[in-house]
Amino acid sequence: MEFSPVSQQDLPRQIADQIRQAITEGSIGADERLPTEEELAKRFGVSRPTIREALKRLAAQNLIRSKRGPSGGTFVNRPDLVELGEELASSTRLLVGLNSLSPEEMIQCRLEMEQLCAGLAARNRAEADLSALESALAQQRRFIDQPEQFCRADVCFHRALVDASGNALLKLLMFAVIEGLQPVSNMIVFRYPERDLIISQHEALLSAIRAGDETAAREQIVRQVETLAAQMRRAQDESRRSRA
Amino acid sequence: MEFSPVSQQDLPRQIADQIRQAITEGSIGADERLPTEEELAKRFGVSRPTIREALKRLAAQNLIRSKRGPSGGTFVNRPDLVELGEELASSTRLLVGLNSLSPEEMIQCRLEMEQLCAGLAARNRAEADLSALESALAQQRRFIDQPEQFCRADVCFHRALVDASGNALLKLLMFAVIEGLQPVSNMIVFRYPERDLIISQHEALLSAIRAGDETAAREQIVRQVETLAAQMRRAQDESRRSRA
């Protein structure tokens, strides 16, 4: 493992970029240990706090983790799709919070992508997928009067749908669409009592998927997302009215 | 801006999480200045290097930037969709590099999502979108004998298609699918000389979008992605054969 001397500008960033490059290239594999902080400081010709700042950059990107003790050190993280997905969901919420992304765009994207997932799920689903969907639906029925738990089960249902698509990259990207939209859908579930409608829509979707009926599955998604969009518009109108 | 005292475990991470939360909630707006490192150290009851380590975490996520001098300090970054997208593409390539994601899954995802984008582009495109597509296509024609530039123009064409969909979240997510697949598609462009086929496929797609013909646009995507998939299988077979 060879690192080149670094120039005088933003040392931690440059060091982090070099280490990141080595990881991305596979020069250091997942779960492998990097040299000690002291050794890295020697190799890069900088101080140990500078190395630590660089390592914090990498830690923030979940590329490494650290541990104390004689068998401790800094280790390369095995990339975790769920972690990356949660980061993506968080970034999406940030974009919404800072008005770089509108709720309408998110809904449109959800309408399109969830149809896609439903179609793939109807085509590809296994028995375990159906069980997961049923289980999430049962939780929704159970918690119909407890909004917080209902929301959680709702996300589980949609997550199970995405998992049933059988495509790992879609699983990742749908974090933006499902978990990223969670604050909005939570707000709606707390505000409006039509949870039985949500449940019956999910039941119809589950039936279509069980039957392998791609067209019906897609149609059910259109219905659900249109319901969600209508509720969201209603909430926005009410907010505007209470502010005028 | 209130921060609570932090417990004794992984201080920089906890501090970074609190600041990130304040940013996501909008308590600190884009381009606003955070307190000085010295002031933050006082408020959190920790040392300045610990604050610096926390800030490096936030910098790694492009949430903040720093500047020296009397009007310097730490500023909240305006979230940039392209930066987030490039990060997503990079994470996707890492997943592929470490075999957590297969090229086949990426191709499947591309087939589905690019059809979606083509459909939306046919419906939503503006004159500027058509110009961008034409321009990218002209670059591809120009560089048909220069693989590197051809690849760059190819990505520009696909990027223009995604932009023509008019949905910001899709723009973000498609970084995983277009730019994330770039090493693979570059390899194919370098290896196989059927660049004129790619160009004619892009021409047919552009015509369909100009005509607002959603069905034809989707069909063109199916053709293109199937060509890409076939070339990829060919490359894998050749690799396997040269290893046996």
Place this chain on the structure above:
DNA sequence: CCCCGCTATTTGTCAAACAAATTAACAATA
């Protein structure tokens, strides 16, 4: 008005020291 030098401010980096967590090795005991 423009240019230059100086000062103050803030981040960037380094050095040194000590604390905290952890593992491995060794000793004692049953």
Place this chain on the structure above:
DNA sequence: TATTGTTAATTTGTTTGACAAATAGCGGGG
């Protein structure tokens, strides 16, 4: 022999203090 307890060594985690680098603003001179 197996188990438990203790100690030393190792690595990361945090603090203190000092100085360097970059920068903006202000004042003075041409």
